[in-house]
Amino acid sequence: MDTTDDTAPEGPVFSTEAYAAVEKAAGSRRSLYVPSVLEHAAELLTALWAAGEKHGITPAEWGWVTDLAGATIDVVSRQYESAPKPERTYEQVMALQGHLASALNELGLTTRPGSPGVIVSRGPDTPRGGFHGDADIDVRIYSDGGWAFSFAADGASVMSIVAPASQAGASQVAEVVRAFVRGELGNVFRR
Structure with a gap:
């Protein structure tokens, strides 16, 4: 050990x-x-x-x-x-998304509120996604589940990010999203 x-x-x-x-x-x-x-x-x-x-x-x-x-x-x-029972409240989800947005901004990424979730502006090395290949990234936590992200486009595939539903977890999710936006992970949706 x-x-x-x-x-x-x-x-x-x-x-x-x-x-x-x-x-x-x-x-x-x-x-x-x-x-x-x-x-x-x-x-x-x-x-x-x-x-x-x-x-x-x-x-x-x-x-x-x-x-x-x-x-x-x-x-x-x-x-x-899997969220603890009972499901997370709207306020809890919004607080976690707020922690996520703060962590993403601290890492130098540009964010805006999504519906629901946090929209992260793509970077020059972000893999192509969406109808024209230029979709931003939608990151969220579900009231009855965990973290996930996708391209901010109708019908886009969703990728889970397994992390704690906490402020520390939001910071770790932000690190994963930053790596994706920078192109460090490649297009994880094509594995």
Whole structure:
């Protein structure tokens, strides 16, 4: 495990191997994941591997029967993509969208209110999208689900961003959106 002393760690504890396995598994999924979600899944995978080792099963042996890294990212994602019951109120959704807009603006992106959501102006390296290829980006959080973004165009595909429904989660979503607008992720809608 990645700790440097005997004190209790201040966050998730996971091995670098578990993080790499979860990150690889996430790459084959139809969603994008923020670092804190990958860390959460890596922490679970590290614990599962440790439990297996107590029974003489090495981490590599799991691959013979299942995609344990993929299973951990899938099960952890459900916690972020399903809203707690009861659903988020309109005020909660608007507050989260406000945090998102602030985080996007702090990263140097131009935003305006959407209906619902936050519209982010495209950049010169943003992948082409929309009818004429020049659509801006629509980012939102659902009252009964998680974060998502799409091109701001009728009929556009929607991509989930698995992140906490919190101010910190909004900041991480903003980082993902910035990477997309800058062209760093390529056209994730064509995976």
